[in-house]
Amino acid sequence: MGTPLRHLPHGAAGTGIGAGGTQGCPYRGRGSWLGAAGGILQEGVESSRRQLLIEAFVSAGRVDNITMVMGLHPQYLSSFWKTQYLLLRMDGPLPYHKRHYIAIMAAARHQCSYLVGLHMGEFLQVGGNPAWLQGLHCAPQKLRNLNEINKLLAHRPWLITKEHIEALLKTGEHSWSLAELVQALVLLTHYHSLASFVFGCGINPEAEQDGGHGARPPSPHGDSSPASEDSMGCSGGKDALQEVEALMERMKLLQESQQEEEGVTQEEMATRFELEKTESLLVAPSDLADHSLQSSVLCFVEDPEFGYKDFTRRGEQAPPTFRAQDYTWEDHGYSLINRLYPDVGQLLDEKFQVVYNLTYNTIAMHCGVDTSMLRRAIWNYVHCVFGIRYDDYDYGEVNQLLERSLKIYIKTVACYPEKTTKRMYAQFWRHFKHSEKVHINLLLLEARMQAALLYALRAVTRYMT
Numbered sequence: 001m002g003t004p005l006r007h008l009p010h011g012a013a014g015t016g017i018g019a020g021g022t023q024g025c026p027y028r029g030r031g032s033w034l035g036a037a038g039g040i041l042q043e044g045v046e047s048s049r050r051q052l053l054i055e056a057f058v059s060a061g062r063v064d065n066i067t068m069v070m071g072l073h074p075q076y077l078s079s080f081w082k083t084q085y086l087l088l089r090m091d092g093p094l095p096y097h098k099r100h101y102i103a104i105m106a107a108a109r110h111q112c113s114y115l116v117g118l119h120m121g122e123f124l125q126v127g128g129n130p131a132w133l134q135g136l137h138c139a140p141q142k143l144r145n146l147n148e149i150n151k152l153l154a155h156r157p158w159l160i161t162k163e164h165i166e167a168l169l170k171t172g173e174h175s176w177s178l179a180e181l182v183q184a185l186v187l188l189t190h191y192h193s194l195a196s197f198v199f200g201c202g203i204n205p206e207a208e209q210d211g212g213h214g215a216r217p218p219s220p221h222g223d224s225s226p227a228s229e230d231s232m233g234c235s236g237g238k239d240a241l242q243e244v245e246a247l248m249e250r251m252k253l254l255q256e257s258q259q260e261e262e263g264v265t266q267e268e269m270a271t272r273f274e275l276e277k278t279e280s281l282l283v284a285p286s287d288l289a290d291h292s293l294q295s296s297v298l299c300f301v302e303d304p305e306f307g308y309k310d311f312t313r314r315g316e317q318a319p320p321t322f323r324a325q326d327y328t329w330e331d332h333g334y335s336l337i338n339r340l341y342p343d344v345g346q347l348l349d350e351k352f353q354v355v356y357n358l359t360y361n362t363i364a365m366h367c368g369v370d371t372s373m374l375r376r377a378i379w380n381y382v383h384c385v386f387g388i389r390y391d392d393y394d395y396g397e398v399n400q401l402l403e404r405s406l407k408i409y410i411k412t413v414a415c416y417p418e419k420t421t422k423r424m425y426a427q428f429w430r431h432f433k434h435s436e437k438v439h440i441n442l443l444l445l446e447a448r449m450q451a452a453l454l455y456a457l458r459a460v461t462r463y464m465t
Contacts, residue, residue: 048074052081064118065203066194072435076442079354083347087187088122092341093179094187097128101143102184105136106191108300109154111418114198114205115191116297135299142174146184147302149456153185154192155308155415157455158322158387162462169463178460182340185456186348193449199417200409200441202425243403244364244431247374250400254373269394308415322388322455329450333457348453355446358439364431377401378440382414382447388454403428413441414448 049071070077086092088099100123107115120133132139136147145168152160168176176184197203298304327333329352338345356379363369377398380390384398402410406428412420425437 049077052077064206066198069201069203069438070442072438073358073442076351076354076358079347079351083344083351084190086344086347087183087190090343093177093183096126097123098143099183099187100126100128101132101139102146102187103191104300105143105146105150106154106188107195108297109150110192110195110199110416111294111297112195112198113294113297114203115195116300117205136302137299140174142176145174145176146188149185150188151303151306153188153452153456155306157452160455160459162459165459165463178464179340182337182460183344185453185460186337186341186344189449189452189456192452193445196413196417196448197441197445199420200413200425200444201438202420202422239430241431243429244366247401247403248363248366248369251369251371251373254397254400255370266391269391270389322386322458324383324388324390324454327454327458327461329454332461333454336457336461352446352450355442358442362436364429364433364436373397374401375443378410378443379447381407381410382444383451385411385415386448386451386455388451410440410444413444 052067052071052074067077070080088096088103092099094102100119103119104116104123107119123133124130136144149160149164149168152164165181168181169178329349334345334349336345337348356375359371359375361368361370363371363374376393380393380395381398381402383390384395405424409420409424409428412424429437429440
């Protein structure tokens with residue numbers, strides 16, 4: 001496929017989605033649907049995960065629930081940390097307090113009180129003006145001017161044009177420099193996507209954060225599968241087991257057909273993408289979470305009714321499909337970011353690669369499995385619902401590999417994460433381990449971030465040329 005990464009390491013293709021490297025989670029409690037509350041590290045936790053969690057505690061004096069859940073995949077957590085540390089704490093165009101305020105604005109678009117609360121605290125710690133926390137109307141005009149692009153990036157990034165960039169950069173008292181704006185765009189997409197991860201894994205605030213533990217039901221202590229916890233009964237367990245075997249069989253058949261096929265025409269590839277894009281309109285959850293906006297979050301949101309709208313709706317003029325080959329991360333986005341905001345392009349690139357190639361060669365109870373096509377299908381489906389098409393990818397694979405319940409979950413977490421429910425999390429891949437479901441959420445986080453960044457950076461490039 002037209003890979004979204006700059007350079008795949010040798011041997012990266014022959015890998016599987018994989019579960020975490022250890023059998024037990026390093027924590028107990030109610031911090032997420034996985035049981036990721038900040039507990040005591042258990043004996044037997046693999047050394048890399050232990051070391052990362054110790055480093056987190058030493059640097060911040062605490063280990064938050066996001067870190068605990070991401071800690072199921074230490075290689076990714078390490079890459080994520082480096083990027084977030086650079087964005088928030090290293091030299092850059094924006095003052096530190098404004099970076100945290102932008103994080104608050106981004107998280108508030110998805111009603112993510114966990115991240116809003118976290119960064120309100122960080123904002124005050126770095127000397128931010130407490131009055132700004134009364135709401136967006138109390139922030140400086142320069143930050144308030146970000147509202148429109150924040151709204152579009154969060155919900156409908158395909159609507160961003162060079163005019164939006166121009167409006168922010170035009171000379172005047174409240175204008176942005178290009179370097180400042182690029183850092184702001186990266187921060188916004190980072191926190192929109194992180195909100196998806198928080199809701200996708202059901203992560204709750206730590207006990208010391210306002211509101212304490214959420215009202216999620218108690219979660220499992222180990223890295224078992226949701227199927228084994230739900231006490232589905234004999235028939236339910238058998239059904240879940242059959243789902244795994246059916247997926248393994250479909251993957252095997254796809255691999256065989258790829259070896260035998262002469263190749264599909266470009267016209268057929270385009271048709272299959274349009275079909276998948278149209279079918280994605282019908283993928284809607286039946287049990288959306290009732291997530292009423294809290295006043296502490298609502299004060300940072302203007303136009304709260306504005307949300308994701310299907311890329312193509314019947315009877316409406318569809319925006320043109322974004323052909324990935326016309327504006328790629330590897331040829332365009334990466335170099336633009338590195339030019340205007342040094343080092344962050346390299347770290348983002350590494351993070352995209354790590355998650356795309358992350359594997360333990362397992363699927364549920366099967367080992368030694370090549371599931372590169374499964375990870376590719378998940379990544380490309382996220383890009384599809386945001387209107388991005390890879391010319392050389394056969395979107396027929398998406399339909400064969402991703403069951404309907406998984407498509408519903410992916411679309412909800414990527415497009416309107418605040419509506420995710422625990423039932424959606426439990427419904428797909430019922431025999432897969434929690435660490436495998438966290439892996440899917442990491443893929444969603446990064447695919448979503450890259451999709452939004454591509455739209456934003458394309459607009460910046462068009463403004464510059």
